[in-house]
Amino acid sequence: MVTAGLIFAALAAALHVYIFVLESLRWTAPRTRATFGTSQEEAVATKELAFNQGFYNLFLAIVTAIGVVAVAIDEVPVGAALTFAGTGSMLAAALVLLISSPGKARAAITQGVLPLLAVALLALGLAL
Template identity: 65%
Template sequence: MAVVALVCAVLAAVLHIYIFVLESVRWTDERTRRTFGTTAEEAEATREMAFNQGFYNLFLAVVTLVGVGLWTVSDAVGAALVYAGAGSMLAAGLVLLISSPSKAKAAITQLFFPLLAVVTVTIALLV
C-alpha cells in the first residue's frame, strides 16, 4: 500500500507543478487563458496574484516530493510531509469546490490525487 500512496503523492505533486507553470510562467498565454476562462485584460490584471499563487502550488509539490523521498528513511517523517503537502492541496481543492461550484471540474481535478494520497498514506500507516 505504501507504493500506491507514494505514487498518488507524486502524481499530486506533478499536477501542482503543472499548475505552477500555468500560473507563474504561462499565465497570459492564450491557451492558459482559455484553460482558466480569462480574457487578456483579466490575465494581465491578475498576473502578480497568479505568479504568487503558482509558487504556492510549487512549494506544496516540493514538500510532498520531499516527503516521498524521506519515506524510505522514516515513514513517519515522510508521511508527515506528504500529509502537509497533499493535505494542503486537498484543502485548497475543497475551498475551490465550496466557494465556486461552477469550477467543480477544476476543483475535482486539483483535489483528486491529493485525496488519494492522504487516504492511501493513512491506510499504509495502519497496516
C-alpha cells in the first residue's frame, strides 16, 4: 500500500507541475484559456495572480516529490511527513475550490483525486 500511495503522490506532483506550467508560463495562451474558461481580457487581467498561484502548485509538487524520494530511500518518517504535507495541501486546496466554487467541481475533483488516494493509501500502508 505504501508503494501505491507513493505512486499516486508522484502522479499528483506531476499534475501540479503541469498546472504550474499552465498558470505561470502559459496563462494567456488560447489552449490554457479554453482549459480554464477565461477570455483574453480576463487572462491578461489575472496574469500576475495566476503566475503566483502556479508557483504554489509547483512548491507543493516539489515537497511531495522530495517526500516520495525520501520514503523510497528508506527515510520513512521525514519522507512520509513531506508527502503528507504536500498531498494533504493539494487535497485541502481542491476542497476549498469545491466548496467556494461548486461550478468548478470537475476541476476540484481532477485536482483532488490523486492526492486523496495518495493520503489514504500511504496512511493505510504505514499503519499496517
